[in-house]
Amino acid sequence: MKCKGNGKAAATPCAACKILRRRCADKCLLAPYFPPNNPHKFATAHHVFGASNILKMLKELPNDRRADAVLSMVYEANARVRDPVYGCAGTVSQLQHQISHLQSQLAAAQAELLNLRTEQANFLSVLSLLYASAGKDAAEPVSPSTDCTDPHEDHDVEDLFSDEMDPLMLWNPSEHK
Numbered sequence: 001m002k003c004k005g006n007g008k009a010a011a012t013p014c015a016a017c018k019i020l021r022r023r024c025a026d027k028c029l030l031a032p033y034f035p036p037n038n039p040h041k042f043a044t045a046h047h048v049f050g051a052s053n054i055l056k057m058l059k060e061l062p063n064d065r066r067a068d069a070v071l072s073m074v075y076e077a078n079a080r081v082r083d084p085v086y087g088c089a090g091t092v093s094q095l096q097h098q099i100s101h102l103q104s105q106l107a108a109a110q111a112e113l114l115n116l117r118t119e120q121a122n123f124l125s126v127l128s129l130l131y132a133s134a135g136k137d138a139a140e141p142v143s144p145s146t147d148c149t150d151p152h153e154d155h156d157v158e159d160l161f162s163d164e165m166d167p168l169m170l171w172n173p174s175e176h177k
C-alpha cells in the first residue's frame with residue numbers, strides 16, 4: 001500500500017514517516033516498503049540501522065533490488081535484536097554446526113549401509129553355493145555345517161529350499177556394484 005502524503009486528511013503516512021514524525025511525501029522512498037499496517041518492520045530496522053542509513057542504502061540501489069534489500073535489512077535487524085552479540089552471524093554459525101552434525105550422521109549411516117550390503121552379499125553368495133550343491137545331488141541332504149562358513153548362520157537348510165523362497169531370486173547383481 002502506497003501512502004499519499006499530499007496533505008489531505010484521508011492520507012495515511014507510511015510506517016517510516018509516522019515513526020519519524022515527518023510528512024509522507026508523494027514520492028516517499030520508504031512508503032512502498034514500509035506500509036502503515038506494519039509499523040514494527042520499520043521500527044526494528046530503524047533501531048538497528050538508523051533511518052538515514054536505510055535511505056542511503058535504498059538510494060544506492062536500482063528500483064528492482066530495493067524490496068530485497070529492505071527484506072534483508074529487516075531480517076538482519078531482527079536477528080540483531082534477538083542476539084545483540086552475534087546477530088545474523090549467530091544464526092549462520094548455528095546452522096553450520098547443524099550441517100556438520102547432520103553430515104557426520106549421514107556418513108555414519110552410509111558406513112552402516114555399506115556394512116549391511118557387504119553382509120547381505122556374503123550371505124547370498126553362501127546361499128547360492130548351498131543351492132547349487134543341493135541342485136547337483138538333490139537326494140543327498142545338505143548339512144549347514146559343511147558349506148556355510150558363517151558361524152552365525154543357524155537357519156534350517158530345509159527352510160531355505162522351500163517353494164516359497166528361492167534364494168537365487170533374492171540375489172540381484174545390479175544392486176551390488
Ligand SMILES: [Zn+2]
Nearest residue numbers: 014017024028
Ligand atoms: Zn513515507
